[in-house]
Amino acid sequence: MVGQAEAVTAGLLVIGDEILSGRTKDRNIGYIAEYLTALGIDLSEVRVVPDIEDEIVAALNALRSRYTYVFTTGGIGPTHDDITADAVAKAFGVTIDVDPRARAMLLERIPEADLNEARLRMARIPAGAALVPNPVSKAPGFWIGNVIVMAGVPTIMQAMLDEVAPKLTTGVRMLSQTVPAHAKEGDIGGPLKEVALAHPGVTIGSYPFMAEDGRPNTNLVVRSRDPDQLAAAVAAVEAMVAQVRAQLAASR
Structure with missing residues (x-):
């Protein structure tokens, strides 16, 4: 290893x-x-x-x-x-x-x-x-x-x-966790960039898809080899998603 x-x-x-x-x-x-x-x-x-x-x-x-x-x-x-x-x-x-x-x-x-x-x-x-x-x-x-x-x-x-x-020589396994955004990719793109910049030790991917109800949705996948950095970034992503959803609900 x-x-x-x-x-x-x-x-x-x-x-x-x-x-x-x-x-x-x-x-x-x-x-x-x-x-x-x-x-x-x-x-x-x-x-x-x-x-x-x-x-x-x-x-x-x-x-x-x-x-x-x-x-x-x-x-x-x-x-x-x-x-x-x-x-x-x-x-x-x-x-x-x-x-x-x-x-x-x-x-x-x-x-x-x-x-x-x-x-x-x-x-x-x-x-x-x-x-x-x-x-x-x-x-x-x-x-x-x-x-x-x-x-x-x-x-x-x-x-x-x-x-x-x-x-084969193997390395430390990449850990990942998925956070459902329950929002369109365009709604979370800006705030997500800020989270990514604040957590340089992880990679965060954004993957849009159509939900079963026909509405656009997005999964955010956080990856890191460090479990502590992963947990911190996931918490930040979840907080960001909650804030964006609250703002979207208030604007309707």
């Missing part, structure tokens, strides 16, 4: 033309965000890039220099456009070839007679990388430096994330 003042951060690189074209609807971003939050890791940035090696390399190098971890999804299958492993090897300046450990994993599921050139692509691993086991379909992901490369198929990605989670 790290100290409370420190944060463990992550970037996520989603790779695939099919995501950008809309042909495939991403189901991984939200899952990874919730999973990492529960571990005390802040998902700070998400990028989506096409199946173009230079684009993957540029995005990966930008993210890995900025965050504690970088997770990637997609592009480690058997087809010609699955180029993530090659791009990662290029980003790290290492060679890539069929890894005997990965090949052995594939043979747990695929008969050797069927282990053709296309399937062997899934055993090509950058030099120096650790393998990320895949209990679903055996083709592994890998971990090199601070970059963790996972499949794009949600069930496989989730299994890989479970495999690496115990090995």
